[in-house]
Amino acid sequence: MRKIIVQKFGGTSVADTEKIKNAARTVIREKENGNDVVVVVSAMGHTTDHLVKMAKDLNKTPSAREMDMLLSTGEGISIALLAMAIQAEGYDAISFNAPQIGIMTEKIHSKARIIDIKTDKLRAKLKEGKIIVVAGFQGVTEDGEITTLGRGGSDTSAVALAAALNAERCDIYTDVEGVYTTDPRVVNKASKLDEISYEEMLELAHAGANVLHPRSVETAKQFNVPLRVRSSFKLDDLGTLILGVEKMEIYKPVAGVAADLSQARIVVCDIPDKPGVAAKIFSHLAKQQISVDMIIQSYARKISNTNDIAFTIDASDLDKTIKTLEGLKDEIQAGDIKIDEDIAKVSIVGAGMIDRPGIASTMFETLAQQGVNIRMISTSEIKISCLVDKENAKKAVQALHKVFELEGDSIAEVKGTLPEEEGC
Ligand code: ADP
Ligand code: ASP
Ligand code: MG
Secondary structure, X not given: OOOEEEEEEOHHHHOOHHHHHHHHHHHHHHHHOOOEEEEEEOOOOOHHHHHHHHHHHHOOOOOHHHHHHHHXXXXXXXXXXXXXXXXXXXXXXXXXXXHHHOEEEOOOOOOOOEEEEOOXXXXXXXXXXXXXXXXXXXXXXXOOOEEEOOOOOHHHHHHHHHHHOOOOEEEEEEOOOOOEOOOOOOOOOEOEOOEEEHHHHHHHHHOOOOOOOHHHHHHHHHHOOOEEEEEOOOOOOOOEEEEOHHHOOOOOOOOEEEEEOOEEEEEEEEEEOOOOHHHXXXXXXXXXXXXXXXXXXXXXXXXXXXXXXXXXXXXXXXHHHHHHHHHHHHHHOOOOEEEEOOEEEEEEEOHHHOOOOOHHHHHHHXXXXXXXXXXXXXXXXXXXXXXXXHHHHHHHHHHHHHHOOOEOOOOOOOOOOXXXXXXX
């Protein structure tokens, strides 16, 4: 039986017609290797950002449904153009959007999860010898509503398709040569990793390493999809393989450093110190599909018997969060609600830190030497995150990358440009 390879091209890899031709040649090369090819594409260049900006110019709080209607159009352009470019080289290609295939998601706008992918049509078209080009990032509900998977979600479309089709491999083609020890745009001596475990990659992705959408790593781990991140522009470079932790050998204590600049911190002040208050706050947020990241509850103040609860959320959920908390304020007898958007989460990740004492203290000492104040701390078995002021994020990442000996010998090559709002 022929093997199926799923390839995914990100925005920078299809940013203009020359790059689309380059992607078409990469697809054809895989077809010429004797494999069936399913290609997932993102919107061209910064199309999605431009669409978001237009929406916000017209309406400060656009409805989630209309945002999905709008943002899903970006991928619609690139699938047709890539299919045409492949056809121009004399190969049979056909493009599909998510509803045409049946990439079924939950009924949640802007960050829906894929629940099922119908494969009949895909398998039939592959049997006819066609190369299939699929729109990433989009889904459809059973009621026929268009959804999107969250920013960067095309990676997840690709891995989910690879899992559904039992593909041999999923290759994520992007503008860097693989997964690095940190964002090579922030530290140009970041080193490329030949391999990294699903577990570490998942933590890095959640910590802000946007080279892979977190849910793509989750899905790859769940269905054991061999996943590669590689360069669209250096085809002979195999990039980084993401694989099960049991297949890996020795670790440095820290595999990578990441910063997430898209968080906001909320403090709900002076709430009564009694059972059920935290449950009420977080269950109401959960009902609104708001994910909470770090949480700290202060000691109760003796005289007033109140405490404060501070937590972080994705800044895109800020309006919804404030609305939810304002609605609850009287019921839970809370005082002020304070908001801070000038913060960043800086994290170190590594399976090698398990049972190795001194990693956290080295992190805190390094930040102190840089004059970086830590506002919140959270840990998992293989991750330590510190919330710091946004203006300190870049120097924190650079210092941590150095102290944990992650620097490589060569300067990383980066093709795209960092959107201003992402710069750390
Ligand atoms: P695409 O458009 O191909 O999906 P993204 O911009 O979403 O590309 O992801 C690639 C970018 O991720 C790189 O250009 C790089 O700046 C950034 N990045 C952040 N952390 C890392 C990391 N640890 N390794 C590699 N790239 C990273
Ligand atoms: N186009 C979408 C975005 O910019 C999805 C993706 O690129 O993965 O977020
Ligand atoms: Mg991406």
